[in-house]
Amino acid sequence: MRYxxxxxxxxxxxxxxxxxxxxxxRQVPSPLIDKPAPEFELYSLHEPxxxxxxxxxxxxxxxxxxxxxxxxACRDEHPLLVQLANSGVVPIYGLNYKDENSTAKQWxxxxxxxxxxSVVDPDGAVGIDYGVYGVPETYVIDKxxxxxxxxxxxxxxxxxxxxxxxxxxxxxxxx
Amino acid sequence: xxxxxxxxxxxxxxVYTDRFTIFRFNSISILCxxxxxxxxxxxxxxxxxxxxxxxxxxAENPEIEQRMLTLTEDLRCLVCQNESIAxxxxxxxxxxxxxxxxQIKANxxxxxxxxxxxxxxxxxxxxxxxxxxxxxxxxxxxLIFFLFSSWFLIxxxxxxxxxxxxxxxxxxxxxxxxxxxxxxxxxxxxxxxxNKLDNQDHSTTLExxxxxxxxxxxxxxxxx
Numbered sequence: 137m138r139y140x141x142x143x144x145x146x147x148x149x150x151x152x153x154x155x156x157x158x159x160x161x162r163q164v165p166s167p168l169i170d171k172p173a174p175e176f177e178l179y180s181l182h183e184p185x186x187x188x189x190x191x192x193x194x195x196x197x198x199x200x201x202x203x204x205x206x207x208x209a210c211r212d213e214h215p216l217l218v219q220l221a222n223s224g225v226v227p228i229y230g231l232n233y234k235d236e237n238s239t240a241k242q243w244x245x246x247x248x249x250x251x252x253x254s255v256v257d258p259d260g261a262v263g264i265d266y267g268v269y270g271v272p273e274t275y276v277i278d279k280x281x282x283x284x285x286x287x288x289x290x291x292x293x294x295x296x297x298x299x300x301x302x303x304x305x306x307x308x309x310x311x
Numbered sequence: 312x313x314x315x316x317x318x319x320x321x322x323x324x325x326v327y328t329d330r331f332t333i334f335r336f337n338s339i340s341i342l343c344x345x346x347x348x349x350x351x352x353x354x355x356x357x358x359x360x361x362x363x364x365x366x367x368x369x370a371e372n373p374e375i376e377q378r379m380l381t382l383t384e385d386l387r388c389l390v391c392q393n394e395s396i397a398x399x400x401x402x403x404x405x406x407x408x409x410x411x412x413x414q415i416k417a418n419x420x421x422x423x424x425x426x427x428x429x430x431x432x433x434x435x436x437x438x439x440x441x442x443x444x445x446x447x448x449x450x451x452x453x454l455i456f457f458l459f460s461s462w463f464l465i466x467x468x469x470x471x472x473x474x475x476x477x478x479x480x481x482x483x484x485x486x487x488x489x490x491x492x493x494x495x496x497x498x499x500x501x502x503x504x505x506n507k508l509d510n511q512d513h514s515t516t517l518e519x520x521x522x523x524x525x526x527x528x529x530x531x532x533x534x535x
Binding site for chain 1 (some may be wrong): 406410429
């Protein structure tokens with residue numbers, strides 16, 4: 137028994153460290169989940185005269201995707217967003233974060249444009265309201281304008297199939 | 312439990328994961344730095360200046376700057392998680408510093424500014440975690456651990472004391488002990504006795520021998 141004690145102590149420590157290793161400190165849980173999405177009024181990238189207000193989307197489930205042409209990981213997730221937009225499951229809106237309009241437009245021409253509208257946040261003020269600290273980030277917002285999920289980092293096939301799409305379908309059923 | 316691990320890990324993890332681009336400026340700055348170090352040349356002066364955004368210049372008002380710095384010293388830069396916002400040169404920290412300056416100018420209190428950030432980034436942005444049910448283990452874990460281990464130590468020490476048996480000595484034992492301590496030459500007898508010799512004659516002689524020994528020691532005592 138007295139020889140087993142150090143072994144038990146070691147095992148407990150090993151379990152703690154193992155669990156610790158599997159956690160990702162970059163995935164900072166957002167305090168905005170289940171809170172109203174911060175309102176914003178920004179002009180659209182393609183139609184600078186048109187001011188888009190986040191209130192316009194009350195009554196529908198939508199995605200807000202934070203992207204930028206300088207963001208390398210955005211390129212990884214972009215084909216998936218285009219595919220999702222084509223499937224018509226959910227409207228996707230873009231938040232063009234700290235970007236230049238000309239390069240952003242060029243980027244969309246090159247990689248495809250999945251966005252109903254992409255609004256321009258040149259100094260990242262709206263981004264800070266949404267707690268953006270890395271790009272890309274994607275928010276699922278429900279019919280009442282409540283943030284239901286935040287995807288930190290690029291959207292993946294796995295996260296779409298297992299989390300985002302089932303959540304969207306469920307939220308769309310709600311009135 | 313989770314929060315404990317998360318807080319524990321901040322201490323260890325300062326790897327810039329490449330899972331997704333954090334900020335343009337950040338990746339470029341790392342690139343600049345590594346190339347500069349690799350070449351051991353003053354690259355910074357010529358090439359980096361154009362690409363590399365320097366830290367935002369000190370604000371015109373030193374009072375505001377000082378207050379901003381004291382505030383941001385206790386705030387975590389979420390991009391480079393082991394640096395405070397005061398130290399960090401990531402774009403994220405530049406933005407937060409700018410926002411804090413603006414809010415100080417707008418006569419916001421320190422608490423209002425901190426709340427503004429916590430609302431958006433969560434408690435994780437604070438280096439001093441608040442006392443909450445989710446952080447109870449973090450706050451009281453060490454105390455619980457200390458109490459538990461002291462309890463264990465006391466229990467262990469008491470148990471050990473119990474294991475050492477109290478032996479009551481009879482007069483005969485005392486005499487024998489005194490006798491054994493008295494003279495080394497007699498230890499032989501003691502050993503012989505323990506060997507439980509079969510030989511009857513031998514044992515009787517031994518007993519006699521011992522009696523003689525006892526009497527001599529008694530005599531000695533009397534003489535003194």
